[in-house]
Amino acid sequence: MKKNKISFIVGAASLTSKSVVLSKHIQKILQDRGYEVEFFNQATEPLPLLTDEIYKNPVPQITDFIETIDDSSGIIIATPVYHNSFTGLVKNAIDYLNKQNYKPVGILSTDSGNKSMQAADQLLPVVRSLHMTPIPTRVCAVKNDFDDSLQIVNPKLKERISLFCDELTWYMDKLYEDKQ
Numbered sequence: 001m002k003k004n005k006i007s008f009i010v011g012a013a014s015l016t017s018k019s020v021v022l023s024k025h026i027q028k029i030l031q032d033r034g035y036e037v038e039f040f041n042q043a044t045e046p047l048p049l050l051t052d053e054i055y056k057n058p059v060p061q062i063t064d065f066i067e068t069i070d071d072s073s074g075i076i077i078a079t080p081v082y083h084n085s086f087t088g089l090v091k092n093a094i095d096y097l098n099k100q101n102y103k104p105v106g107i108l109s110t111d112s113g114n115k116s117m118q119a120a121d122q123l124l125p126v127v128r129s130l131h132m133t134p135i136p137t138r139v140c141a142v143k144n145d146f147d148d149s150l151q152i153v154n155p156k157l158k159e160r161i162s163l164f165c166d167e168l169t170w171y172m173d174k175l176y177e178d179k180q
């Protein structure tokens with residue numbers, strides 16, 4: 001596992017996804033702070049649907065995904081809210097993973113306007129079953145946090161993103177040190 005490596009698992013379906021925009025915004029902040037970032041975007045490169053057959057005979061795209069996540073010291077999962085929950089795309093990706101040795105995970109979600117915590121909350125038991133440590137601050141964004149060219153325009157959201165990045169990297173440092 002690498003000390004300063006963070007992987008995004010983005011489970012959006014749309015090619016103009018606000019979850020992707022939010023994730024890319026956070027990716028830039030983390031890279032500017034010196035972190036190595038990997039990005040798995042299910043809208044553009046979806047992992048195959050998990051079946052017994054593919055699980056037993058994984059293609060390189062899957063082994064690369066699993067190995068990259070195992071090698072990361074922090075994970076970010078981003079999902080739109082679909083029918084009061086996270087997306088099937090994000091669950092399909094997560095279902096390939098091994099237990100993660102208590103590494104921290106940050107959760108991002110976007111929805112149409114309710115600032116709903118549903119997807120983020122419902123991911124908690126899922127990530128716990130994979131022995132990930134969810135950080136307290138989640139970022140839940142809505143349509144109006146973005147302008148027409150998909151720039152983040154809500155200053156409060158930017159503040160929360162900053163706190164999210166501080167928290168995730170603090171947990172990464174502490175948990176990594178404890179494991180050495």
Ligand SMILES: Cc1cc2nc3c(=O)[nH]c(=O)nc-3n(C[C@H](O)[C@H](O)[C@H](O)COP(=O)(O)O)c2cc1C
Pocket residue numbers: 012013014016017018019020079080081082083084085110111112113114116143
């Ligand atoms: C199948 C589907 C179900 C959705 N269900 C909800 C919902 O339950 N609550 C909500 O606030 N928005 C819902 N939305 C709207 C999306 O959460 C919203 O458009 C979000 O920004 C999409 O994320 P994206 O831009 O990353 O694709 C739904 C959208 C789709 C396509």
